[in-house]
Amino acid sequence: xxxxxxxxxxxxxxxxxxxxxxxxxxxxxxxxxxxxxxxxxxxxxxxxxxxxxxxxxxxxxxxxxxxxxxxxxxxxxxxxxxxxxxxxxxxxxxxxxxxxxxxxxxxxxxxxxxxxxxxxxxxxxxxxxxxxxxxxxxxxxxxxxxxxxxxxxxxxxxxxxxxxxxxxxxxxxxxxxxxxxxxxxxxxxxxxxxxxxxxxxxxxxxxxxxxxxxxxxxxxxxxxxxxxxxxxxxxxxxxxxxxxxxxxxxxxxxxxxxxxxxxxxxxxxxxxxxxxxxxxxxxxxxxxxx
Amino acid sequence: xxxxxxxxxxxxxxxxxxxxxxxxxxxxxxxxxxxxxxxxxxxxxxxxxxxxxxxxxxxxxxxxxxxxxxxxxxxxxxxxxxxxxxxxxxxxxxxxxxxxxxxxxxxxxxxxxxxxxxxxxxxxxxxxxxxxxxxxxxxxxxxxxxxxxxxxxxxxxxxxxxxxxxxxxxxxxxxxxxxxxxxxxxxxxxxxxxxxxxxxxxxxxxxxxxxxxxxxxxxxxxxxxxxxxxxxxxxxxxxxxxxxxxxxxxxxxxxxxxxxxxxxxxxxxxxxxxxxxxxxxxxxxxxxxxxxxxxxxxx
Numbered sequence: 001x002x003x004x005x006x007x008x009x010x011x012x013x014x015x016x017x018x019x020x021x022x023x024x025x026x027x028x029x030x031x032x033x034x035x036x037x038x039x040x041x042x043x044x045x046x047x048x049x050x051x052x053x054x055x056x057x058x059x060x061x062x063x064x065x066x067x068x069x070x071x072x073x074x075x076x077x078x079x080x081x082x083x084x085x086x087x088x089x090x091x092x093x094x095x096x097x098x099x100x101x102x103x104x105x106x107x108x109x110x111x112x113x114x115x116x117x118x119x120x121x122x123x124x125x126x127x128x129x130x131x132x133x134x135x136x137x138x139x140x141x142x143x144x145x146x147x148x149x150x151x152x153x154x155x156x157x158x159x160x161x162x163x164x165x166x167x168x169x170x171x172x173x174x175x176x177x178x179x180x181x182x183x184x185x186x187x188x189x190x191x192x193x194x195x196x197x198x199x200x201x202x203x204x205x206x207x208x209x210x211x212x213x214x215x216x217x218x219x220x221x222x223x224x225x226x227x228x229x230x231x232x233x234x235x236x237x238x239x240x241x242x243x244x245x246x247x248x249x250x251x252x253x254x255x256x257x258x259x260x261x262x263x264x265x266x267x268x269x270x271x272x273x274x275x276x277x278x279x280x281x282x283x284x285x286x287x288x289x290x
Numbered sequence: 291x292x293x294x295x296x297x298x299x300x301x302x303x304x305x306x307x308x309x310x311x312x313x314x315x316x317x318x319x320x321x322x323x324x325x326x327x328x329x330x331x332x333x334x335x336x337x338x339x340x341x342x343x344x345x346x347x348x349x350x351x352x353x354x355x356x357x358x359x360x361x362x363x364x365x366x367x368x369x370x371x372x373x374x375x376x377x378x379x380x381x382x383x384x385x386x387x388x389x390x391x392x393x394x395x396x397x398x399x400x401x402x403x404x405x406x407x408x409x410x411x412x413x414x415x416x417x418x419x420x421x422x423x424x425x426x427x428x429x430x431x432x433x434x435x436x437x438x439x440x441x442x443x444x445x446x447x448x449x450x451x452x453x454x455x456x457x458x459x460x461x462x463x464x465x466x467x468x469x470x471x472x473x474x475x476x477x478x479x480x481x482x483x484x485x486x487x488x489x490x491x492x493x494x495x496x497x498x499x500x501x502x503x504x505x506x507x508x509x510x511x512x513x514x515x516x517x518x519x520x521x522x523x524x525x526x527x528x529x530x531x532x533x534x535x536x537x538x539x540x541x542x543x544x545x546x547x548x549x550x551x552x553x554x555x556x557x558x559x560x561x562x563x564x565x566x567x568x569x570x571x572x573x574x575x576x577x578x579x580x581x582x583x584x585x586x587x588x589x
Contacts, residue, residue, distance in 0.1 A: 103389070171426040175489070178384060179440035179496055180416030190439075193430045 040271075043264045050261025060225045060243065062250055066258035071228050072243040073265070078232060079142050079221065079239055080211050083149035088203055091154040095161025095199075100187055102162070111162075114155040125151050126216025133220065140222040142237035148216035153206045160202030164195045204277035208270045214241040240266045335360040335500055335530040336381065336418075341395035342559075343373070343380050345388065350376045352559035354395075356549060358500070363522060363531045365541035365568065368551030369583065373560025374534045377551070378502050381532065382418035383411040399500070416440075419498035423505040425485035427477030427492075434473040436488055440496040455495050462528075463491040464521040483514020490521060494529075501525065503533040507540070519544050538584055542572050550580045 050066075058068030094114070098107050129148035134140055168191050176186040192199070217223075222236035223246050229235030238246075240262045248259035336358040343351040351373040358364050358381075366374045379385040380393055383404060396403045404414045427436045437456045441447060447455075456473070460466040465487040469480070480488060486506060493501060503522075507515040522544050525531055535541050541548055548571040552563035564571065564580045575581045582588055 169426075171422065171424060172428060174384070174387070174422060175426040175428065175492075176439070177387060178382070178415060178420040178422070179492065180412050180414075180419075181440065182412050190428055194428070196430075 040267065043260065043267050046257075047260035047262075047264030050257045051264070055258065055261050059227065060247060060255070060258065062225070062255060063252060064254070066247070066252070066254040066256075067225075069240060069243055069258065069262045069265070071224065071226070072238050072240040072262060075142065075221070075228050075237045076211065076239040076241070076266075076269075078228075079145045079149065079217070079237060080207060082142065082146035082232060083153060083210060084203075084207055086146060087150035087153035087206075088157060090150075091157025091206075092161050092199060092203070094154070094158040096165055096187065096192065098158065098162040099165035100191070111159075114158045117151070117155040118159070121215075122148075122152060122213055123215040123219070126219040129216060130219040137233070139234060140220060140236040141234055142221060142228065142232040144220035145217045145237060145239070146232075148220050149210045149213060152213065152216070153210050156206045156209070157203055160205070161195075161199050164198035164202065165191060167198070168194050201277045204273050208273040208277070211270055211273070212241050212266060214245050217242050218245070240269075333359045333362075335400070337398045338381075339396040339398070341377070341380060341393065341397060343376050343385060344392050344394075345376075346390040349559040351380075352561050354562045356562060356565055358530060358532055359547065360530050361526055361528075362546040363526050363533060363544055364547045364549065365545035366532065366534045366549045366551060367536075367538060367541050367583070368560070368563075369553070369588065370536075371560075372551040372553040374551050375504050376560070378504055378532060378534050379420075381500070381502055382420055383414045384420060386411070416496055417498050418500045418502060419493035419496060420502045420504065421486070421489050421493055421506045424509050425482060425489050427480070427485050427488050429476070429478045431477050432474045433469050433477055433480070433488060436477040437491050437495050440492055456491075459491040459494040460488075462494055462521065462524060463487040464517050464524075465491060481514075483510045483517065486510060486514065486518065487521065490518070494525075498529065500530045500532065503531065505534050505536060508536055515540070538572075538586075542568060548572070550575075550577075550583060552579050552583075 054065070055068045056073070057070055059071055060069060061067035094110065098110060101107070102110065126148045129144050129151070133144035133147050137144070172190060172194060173186055176190045177183070181190070217239055221238060221242065223238045223242045224236045225238075228237045244259050244262050244266065247255050247262070250256060250259075334357050338354055338356045338358075341351065341354045342349060354377060366378065368374050376385060381397060385391050385393060393405055395405075397405060399414070399417060403409070404411075404418075427433075428439055431439060434456055435442070437459055438447075438452050441452070441455065457466060457470075460469065465484060468484060469475075469488075477488060478485070486509075490501075490506070507518050510518070519540065522531060522533070526546075533541075533545065545568045547565070548568045549565040550563045550571065551560050553560045564575060564577050566576070571580065572584055575584060
């Protein structure tokens with residue numbers, strides 16, 4: 001019994017290695033967090049100064065004190081909103097199809113194409129939208145921008161929706177079918193509501209990602225320093241991301257400061273959506289984290 | 291003594307008693323008026339004729355024929371893997387949900403073959419309800435909503451009707467007193483035994499004619515099991531019950547008729563080895579394997 005209390009040298013070395021690895025793991029975690037923290041802090045420092053009433057209510061000016069990003073805020077909300085309206089139904093329904101009916105050749109084909117589409121560079125998608133929408137309608141528009149963003153959203157939403165719906169236990173489906181409920185009602189009224197929190201999480205994350213896209217918008221909405229037209233299908237538009245690009249290249253430092261302000265606003269919006277996605281739907285049904 | 295023909299003789303009890311040249315259940319498929327009348331006052335709720343069940347090319351059950359009597363509890367016992375669960379799922383067309391699963395033979399419900407090509411499986415399942423081994427209440431619904439899920443997902447009803455149905459079925463499932471003050475609580479917040487009784491109430495709400503139970507109490511503690519067995523005593527007054535169980539004492543306690551399934555070698559299809567009144571199966575079974583199983587020599 002007294003042997004237990006004698007600390008052998010092997011044990012002491014093991015303890016040391018254990019502690020060293022723990023320290024190393026923490027250090028690596030810090031290393032991974034540092035860039036994110038640095039960006040956020042840097043953007044806050046550079047951008048907060050630009051936030052004033054003018055910033056939120058005026059149009060950009062390429063001289064003087066830079067003006068504001070009112071049209072960019074409106075444009076971001078409009079274009080991302082329209083893209084969500086177009087992309088979410090398609091993506092969610094495709095995901096449900098793949099999970100419930102998609103164990104066949106058509107399903108494999110759809111899955112393959114969705115995976116491929118996630119890898120297509122966003123500028124290429126923008127060029128596609130340029131050719132199909134802008135050239136066909138004769139002009140830049142918010143709608144064209146929304147189309148390109150929707151194309152980027154759809155494969156992501158499809159795959160996350162499929163994965164979440166697959167996670168719904170089969171016992172639930174059997175319970176519903178066993179009650180004499182038809183297959184489509186089982187899916188729409190039982191399976192999807194059970195998976196809903198996970199599906200919405202996937203949607204919000206796709207929206208957050210697409211809210212910051214710039215390249216496809218260059219070719220589709222053009223950007224403008226004037227108020228954007230009420231008609232989303234006609235007339236150029238602008239978003240915060242595009243304004244960061246266009247204003248940030250200007251020679252005047254005040255204008256660049258406005259670009260930093262826009263960057264801060266955009267980062268906070270995206271962060272806010274991501275955090276909301278994780279918090280709001282925690283613990284209801286199945287979550288994206290399993 | 292182990293003559294295969296003896297099996298057929300075992301479940302032609304009706305034939306011997308009615309003294310007809312052909313077993314009555316072979317004729318019920320023809321819907322002539324006298325057969326209708328004859329079938330209406332026979333005691334059978336369902337009958338199975340030469341049922342073979344497959345998963346793809348693998349034959350899980352061979353040539354099963356059986357009568358299920360109305361307002362009685364029929365228990366299905368047998369060692370693991372002999373096809374009891376497969377068989378019971380064949381009675382409400384749940385078997386074919388597995389891709390590649392298929393069936394040969396007939397299953398008659400009130401004289402009509404549920405596997406006829408023009409029959410909608412959804413309608414079959416509304417008449418033949420099922421309670422599963424692991425309780426599976428819908429997680430996004432409250433107790434109240436769970437009970438009426440089967441109806442609500444169908445036609446529309448008034449609120450007062452729904453309240454009545456909820457109370458009635460929860461009473462029949464011996465669960466009303468425990469949940470009447472918490473009907474809005476989530477379905478999964480109940481204990482395992484309560485969840486299973488909730489699933490029973492849910493099945494009762496659609497007013498099936500036959501209730502199938504696939505080892506309903508095997509995942510539960512003895513107290514919950516007792517409550518479910520008590521509920522079954524009440525249920526058989528109104529419904530016909532078929533129950534698969536591993537628990538032989540349970541089969542002996544609650545059932546009126548028992549079918550013993552057996553599988554001779556690994557990989558063989560399961561067969562209905564013996565079918566008789568429960569008392570006979572447990573006191574003086576006709577076949578050796580049945581006797582070995584019920585006395586616990588294997589299984």
